[in-house]
Amino acid sequence: MKRSIILAAAAAASFGVTGCATVMNGTSQPVSFRSDPDGAVIKLVTGPSCTTPCKFDMKRGSDSMATYSRAGYKPVEVYIQSRMGGSTFGNILAGGVIGAVVDGSNGASNHLYPNPVFVRLVPEGSTGEPMLLDKNGKEISTVAAYNAKVADDVLKGLEKQGLYAKGQAGNQIGSK
Structure with a gap:
């Protein structure tokens, strides 16, 4: 009996x-x-x-970038931002500081945006702008406007991951 209580307490503590x-x-x-x-x-x-x-499974805590290319269309890059989710604050209340630290350090409390990453491509030679769309195909903004809004945060995240070299010729972004 005493052993069962100890095991139950250990299981509860490990969840905490x-x-x-x-x-x-x-x-x-x-x-x-x-x-x-x-x-x-x-x-x-x-x-x-x-x-x-x-579709790809991607790390919640890691910013990213996707390059779209298709013959006859302008290539376009879209930043993918890791954003803090609302569960972070609830986690502090329910799980305490330790749970918040665990989730914060492994990125589990974050979500990636946009999702889906849905882009309306622009034919080469056109003056139009590639558009970021929601899941229903409705326009959210131009890709350029969205990227400009999140660039500082995403580029810092990519730099931490070793995927972006700030200050180098052309602000190089590329795989390791």
Whole structure:
């Protein structure tokens, strides 16, 4: 009986030192990539590539960038931002400081935005701007305006990961 109580207390204590978001969400998130028109090649800054529509499991705590290319269309780069989720504050209340630290350090309390990464491509020779779309195909903003809004944060994240070299010729972004 005493042994059962000790085991139950140990199990409860071990749950208390893990973060709620880590348990509930995990440290990766599926991110969908779409294009209008379909058939664009997506290349992530970390190296993997696919053809739209497609999906990757990506680390919640890591900023990223996807390059879209398709014959006859202008190539476009889209920043993917790791944003702090609302669960962080609830985690501090429910899981305490230890849970918040665990989730903060492994990125589990974050979510990646945009998701889906849905881009309306622009034909070469056109004066139009590539557009970032929501999951229903409704325009959110131009890709350039969205990238400008999140650039400082995302580029710092990519720099920490060794995927961005600030101050070098052309502000190089590339895989390790």
